[in-house]
Amino acid sequence: MTTTTPPIATAPVPLTGAEAARVSDVKKVRRAFSSPIASLLVVILTVLWTVPTFGLLVTSLRTKADANSNGWWTFLAHPHVTLANYNSILFSNSFGGGGGLFPYMVNSLAICIPATLIPIAIASMAAYVLAWVRFKGSDFIFFVIFALQVVPLQMSLVPLLQLYSGGAHIGSFTILPKLHIAGTYTAIWLSHTMFSLPLAVFLLHNFMSQLPSSVIEAARVDGAGPMRIFRSVVLPLATPAIASFGIFQFIWVWNDLLVALTFGGGSPKVQPLTARLSQLTGSLGSKWELLTAGGFISIVIPMIVFFALQRYFVRGLLAGSVKG
Amino acid sequence: MADVRYINATCLYEGNPVPAINSLNLEIGDGEFMVLVGPSGSGKSTALRMLAGLEPVSTGEIDIGGVNVSNRAPKDRDIAMVFQNYALYPHMSVAENMGFALKLKGVPKEERDRKVVEAAKLLDLEKYLDRKPKALSGGQRQRVAMGRAIVREPSVFLMDEPLSNLDAKLRVETRANIANLQARLGTTTVYVTHDQVEAMTMGNRVAVLKDGVLQQVDTPRNLYDRPTNAFVAAFIGSPAMNLRQAKLVDDGAVLGAVTLPLPRPVLEAAKGLSTITLGMRPEAFTISSDETGLALDVKLVEELGADAYVYGTLSGDSPEERPFVIRAGGAAPPRIGDLIHISILVGQEHAFHPDTGERLG
Numbered sequence: 288m289t290t291t292t293p294p295i296a297t298a299p300v301p302l303t304g305a306e307a308a309r310v311s312d313v314k315k316v317r318r319a320f321s322s323p324i325a326s327l328l329v330v331i332l333t334v335l336w337t338v339p340t341f342g343l344l345v346t347s348l349r350t351k352a353d354a355n356s357n358g359w360w361t362f363l364a365h366p367h368v369t370l371a372n373y374n375s376i377l378f379s380n381s382f383g384g385g386g387g388l389f390p391y392m393v394n395s396l397a398i399c400i401p402a403t404l405i406p407i408a409i410a411s412m413a414a415y416v417l418a419w420v421r422f423k424g425s426d427f428i429f430f431v432i433f434a435l436q437v438v439p440l441q442m443s444l445v446p447l448l449q450l451y452s453g454g455a456h457i458g459s460f461t462i463l464p465k466l467h468i469a470g471t472y473t474a475i476w477l478s479h480t481m482f483s484l485p486l487a488v489f490l491l492h493n494f495m496s497q498l499p500s501s502v503i504e505a506a507r508v509d510g511a512g513p514m515r516i517f518r519s520v521v522l523p524l525a526t527p528a529i530a531s532f533g534i535f536q537f538i539w540v541w542n543d544l545l546v547a548l549t550f551g552g553g554s555p556k557v558q559p560l561t562a563r564l565s566q567l568t569g570s571l572g573s574k575w576e577l578l579t580a581g582g583f584i585s586i587v588i589p590m591i592v593f594f595a596l597q598r599y600f601v602r603g604l605l606a607g608s609v610k611g
Numbered sequence: 612m613a614d615v616r617y618i619n620a621t622c623l624y625e626g627n628p629v630p631a632i633n634s635l636n637l638e639i640g641d642g643e644f645m646v647l648v649g650p651s652g653s654g655k656s657t658a659l660r661m662l663a664g665l666e667p668v669s670t671g672e673i674d675i676g677g678v679n680v681s682n683r684a685p686k687d688r689d690i691a692m693v694f695q696n697y698a699l700y701p702h703m704s705v706a707e708n709m710g711f712a713l714k715l716k717g718v719p720k721e722e723r724d725r726k727v728v729e730a731a732k733l734l735d736l737e738k739y740l741d742r743k744p745k746a747l748s749g750g751q752r753q754r755v756a757m758g759r760a761i762v763r764e765p766s767v768f769l770m771d772e773p774l775s776n777l778d779a780k781l782r783v784e785t786r787a788n789i790a791n792l793q794a795r796l797g798t799t800t801v802y803v804t805h806d807q808v809e810a811m812t813m814g815n816r817v818a819v820l821k822d823g824v825l826q827q828v829d830t831p832r833n834l835y836d837r838p839t840n841a842f843v844a845a846f847i848g849s850p851a852m853n854l855r856q857a858k859l860v861d862d863g864a865v866l867g868a869v870t871l872p873l874p875r876p877v878l879e880a881a882k883g884l885s886t887i888t889l890g891m892r893p894e895a896f897t898i899s900s901d902e903t904g905l906a907l908d909v910k911l912v913e914e915l916g917a918d919a920y921v922y923g924t925l926s927g928d929s930p931e932e933r934p935f936v937i938r939a940g941g942a943a944p945p946r947i948g949d950l951i952h953i954s955i956l957v958g959q960e961h962a963f964h965p966d967t968g969e970r971l972g
Contacts (some may be wrong), residue, residue: 296808297631330644340894347632387754494867499696499698501694501696501698502698502699502700502701503693504663504665504685504692504696504698505692505695505698505759506700506711507664507665507684507685507686507699508663508664508685508686508690508691508692509683509686509691509711509715509759509763510686510715511711511714511715512686514716519700520700523702527715551859607698608697608698608699608701608744609694609696609697609699609836
């Protein structure tokens with residue numbers, strides 16, 4: 288993406304010394320950042336940053352013999368592409384037991400999609416109510432929800448697991464019965480939802496409370512109830528915030544190993560890609576061409592999600608609604 | 612079609628002992644164009660929002676069409692509101708914006724479209740029905756906001772300074788359009804503005820508010836000719852009325868070197884007072900050719916073409932007194948620094964109580 292800098296209009300009135308100095312400072316900075324040297328620097332940084340990933344991709348496309356005999360950069364001189372690595376890592380049953388990566392990829396999606404949608408659904412409703420429905424203590428509730436963000440999730444792993452498998456009791460009195468969900472998708476979804484809600488409510492609340500109040504009032508006068516205002520006005524206008532949280536949450540869940548491993552109970556039925564990949568580094572430690580293929584697969588999905596949702600980051604979605 | 616009545620309506624905000632609106636009594640007839648006007652903080656918008664159901668009616672009640680609506684939700688009041696900043700739904704097209712209320716009411720799509728197109732024709736918006744608000748100019752957005760209200764055919768229109776975001780020329784045009792439209796539709800309208808010119812030109816009647824208290828409700832002519840107190844006198848009219856303290860003598864009031872005869876009812880009402888507040892409109896003066904009358908030291912002349920407004924200090928004014936302004940003919944106005952003599956036209960003065968500001972006589 289390229290951005291063009293609009294030319295600075297020359298001021299019609301003569302500027303005072305200080306103002307002129309400030310304007311020229313701004314110009315200086317702007318010029319410094321758009322200078323060829325700065326651009327070159329950015330290009331170099333970008334290339335350096337991308338090289339490891341590129342090496343990963345190249346290695347995954349090479350044959351086993353090539354990968355073992357020389358470095359990936361020789362590929363650039365003698366290109367010889369094969370997709371066999373992908374085929375074997377995804378579908379072959381031949382290594383380490385437990386089959387190829389494909390079922391785990393499906394598992395990962397089965398974890399990620401609900402673990403992203405559930406928090407969005409709950410948090411957007413909570414944020415709307417906290418931001419726009421006037422009731423006593425709403426600020427306090429919001430504060431408490433966000434304060435939960437302070438609790439590190441590692442601290443709650445064991446208590447939560449106990450709750451899932453044993454319920455909650457005081458003496459012989461049962462507060463929560465056994466949920467029987469340890470080792471299922473439900474446990475993983477629930478946990479991810481819980482861990483993400485504070486941040487999600489915070490982000491969406493802050494965005495929603497910035498919506499112009501007159502638009503909400505106009506909807507009220509037009510005859511919309513709270514639910515309708517949420518659905519027809521607030522939700523569409525909050526898409527940039529929802530999309531950014533969605534990307535954030537999806538990538539975090541996709542890359543997560545700890546939560547899935549803890550609450551999935553190590554069962555291959557619910558294990559995500561990350562869990563399987565970390566096992567493979569042990570069993571396939573020497574098979575670089577396969578590991579890199581697996582690694583690249585795990586990058587591709589978040590990238591697709593990112594580029595698909597990126598277009599919702601529209602700036603100026605509110606343009607034209609209210610003046611001033 | 613309905614009339615609106617505020618009966619001792621009061622709006623108290625939590626934690627603030629001073630009511631935003633203090634026991635307002637106001638009757639707005641069916642089909643009337645009522646303008647609420649006042650300086651900022653006078654509670655005029657609050658009064659409107661109480662009628663809309665966006666602010667609570669703490670005590671008293673508000674009736675629309677004879678029904679007490681004080682505790683009803685906005686959507687159950689059969690009103691439509693035009694907001695100061697238009698408050699269009701930015702993610703909907705013009706047609707969707709205008710049809711939103713009908714859609715919520717469950718009006719079938721065909722009828723909805725017909726009504727939207729009808730209203731769009733009325734407002735010259737047909738070409739823009741598919742556009743989003745951001746692709747419209749300020750004036751067009753304002754018309755969409757109007758259209759959104761018209762489409763609903765409500766019993767009362769509420770308008771909260773709908774013209775304040777337009778440029779001066781467009782404002783004058785739109786002002787006339789809104790007044791025409793209202794006359795054609797015959798819908799009861801409550802219109803809030805801080806601009807007294809708007810108030811005078813648009814309203815059948817004008818209600819002047821100050822600090823949450825209704826000062827006077829009357830036709831624009833009567834407000835101008837017989838303001839009920841010094842506040843209304845100074846607020847209505849542009850430039851504002853000149854107010855000066857004057858010593859009371861047997862048959863009139865003494866201002867500078869001039870004794871102004873006052874009519875009998877005024878003198879009777881002022882019995883017992885030693886001074887009164889004298890109000891004089893800028894156009895109530897003639898410039899004398901000789902050196903009789905009030906002496907005015909000219910500090911500023913605003914030439915408007917047909918007229919010129921002359922600002923200055925009267926001899927005997929204290930320095931912090933507001934400048935005295937008179938209207939002079941545009942052809943040969945006085946110049947800055949001149950000392951001119953002016954005399955007031957008989958019967959054009961207004962007398963107010965010096966402490967309460969109430970009209971005398």
